[in-house]
Amino acid sequence: MSDEQKKVPTEAELAEMSRDEKVRLGTELDDVELVEYQDRWPVEGTRAEKRAERSIAMWFVIAGLSTVAFIAVFLFWPYRYVDPLSDPQGNLIYSLYTPLVGFFFGLSILAVGIAVVLYTKKFIPHEVAVQQRHDGHGSSEVDRQTTTALLADAGDRSGIARRSLIKRTAGFGVGAFGLGAGLLAIGGFVRDPWADEGADSLQHTDWMKRYQGEKIYMRRSTGHPHEVSLVRPEDIDAGGFETVYPFRESDREDDHELAMALKSGDSAVMLIRLRPGSTPQKRKGQEDFNYGDYYAYSKICTHVGCPTSLFEQQTGRLLCPCHQSQFDVVNTYAKPVFGPATRSLPQLPITVDEEGYFVAKHDFIEPVGPAYWERNA
Numbered sequence: 181m182s183d184e185q186k187k188v189p190t191e192a193e194l195a196e197m198s199r200d201e202k203v204r205l206g207t208e209l210d211d212v213e214l215v216e217y218q219d220r221w222p223v224e225g226t227r228a229e230k231r232a233e234r235s236i237a238m239w240f241v242i243a244g245l246s247t248v249a250f251i252a253v254f255l256f257w258p259y260r261y262v263d264p265l266s267d268p269q270g271n272l273i274y275s276l277y278t279p280l281v282g283f284f285f286g287l288s289i290l291a292v293g294i295a296v297v298l299y300t301k302k303f304i305p306h307e308v309a310v311q312q313r314h315d316g317h318g319s320s321e322v323d324r325q326t327t328t329a330l331l332a333d334a335g336d337r338s339g340i341a342r343r344s345l346i347k348r349t350a351g352f353g354v355g356a357f358g359l360g361a362g363l364l365a366i367g368g369f370v371r372d373p374w375a376d377e378g379a380d381s382l383q384h385t386d387w388m389k390r391y392q393g394e395k396i397y398m399r400r401s402t403g404h405p406h407e408v409s410l411v412r413p414e415d416i417d418a419g420g421f422e423t424v425y426p427f428r429e430s431d432r433e434d435d436h437e438l439a440m441a442l443k444s445g446d447s448a449v450m451l452i453r454l455r456p457g458s459t460p461q462k463r464k465g466q467e468d469f470n471y472g473d474y475y476a477y478s479k480i481c482t483h484v485g486c487p488t489s490l491f492e493q494q495t496g497r498l499l500c501p502c503h504q505s506q507f508d509v510v511n512t513y514a515k516p517v518f519g520p521a522t523r524s525l526p527q528l529p530i531t532v533d534e535e536g537y538f539v540a541k542h543d544f545i546e547p548v549g550p551a552y553w554e555r556n557a
């Protein structure tokens with residue numbers, strides 16, 4: 181029967197039709213022939229049916245419990261860095277935070293998914309249908325009502341109304357999952373990692389001087405968080421580079437601060453020594469930020485914040501391994517020349533003190549890393 185020959189009911193006729201009639205109408209209009217459409221459990225209350233119900237309920241309970249565990253970990257597990265040398269157990273507990281958050285939330289998604297798939301396989305009527313290919317068209321009111329009727333019919337015939345165990349556990353599992361998902365959205369307000377660091381902590385890095393005249397040295401990471409190894413110009417060969425972190429003399433005896441300085445997410449800097457004769461274009465207002473052939477750029481990619489940890493001597497480019505952004509430091513002031521990053525890497529103004537150590541003249545003058553909502557530069 182072609183589309184033109186089929187009688188499409190008016191809205192008034194639709195309103196008069198029962199759900200069964202709409203289901204039949206929907207299949208007719210779609211040229212669907214139902215070869216088989218059987219309830220999964222024609223005899224109610226068998227032990228096999230109860231077993232199927234219990235297995236689905238179990239997955240909903242697992243989903244609920246793992247979401248409760250996720251919320252508990254998110255809210256109460258210690259998440260701040262703990263120095264492994266001074267407190268190995270504290271460091272172990274801290275290092276479990278992210279894996280546990282991921283594990284419990286992943287498990288809750290998986291469990292809800294398994295429960296829904298199992299319900300479909302065990303209770304939604306078994307259907308074998310054949311449909312003729314025809315041109316697609318937008319949904320009409322008839323399509324909408326017949327499809328709704330078909331779905332409602334399948335839901336009813338799955339026996340959901342009398343399956344209180346599944347309804348209760350689904351309420352718990354899916355409800356808890358919704359709470360967990362909501363917590364993710366507002367997590368930063370519930371547990372604010374910047375709460376003790378002041379409202380302007382995003383506006384500066386650890387290269388900022390705390391008082392006039394304070395020296396902020398450049399320190400390399402030796403693998404031992406309490407060791408202080410400062411950087412001098414002669415430590416880097418022409419064409420070489422080193423990753424450096426800020427060091428202040430007042431932290432020398434403070435193991436916690438020494439370890440934290442190497443963990444500070446926004447302070448890592450690439451100190452590069454260009455080959456003699458290199459004359460990169462200087463950025464306006466930053467003409468004196470370099471010290472001879474030495475240039476210091478933020479290591480945090482301006483795309484989405486990965487470390488730009490590769491320096492290719494031949495091309496003079498810093499490479500970010502995450503999405504292959506490249507920043508030209510030989511010809512320009514670390515301008516992006518390839519990949520998704522659009523901002524140059526911020527340059528740290530540096531010099532060498534009277535004892536021959538590199539020091540920062542002052543903090544970066546623009547935000548490091550990717551854009552964030554408070555940025556105005």
Ligand code: FES
Binds near residue numbers: 485486500503
């Ligand atoms: S984070 Fe560096 S290219 Fe994406």
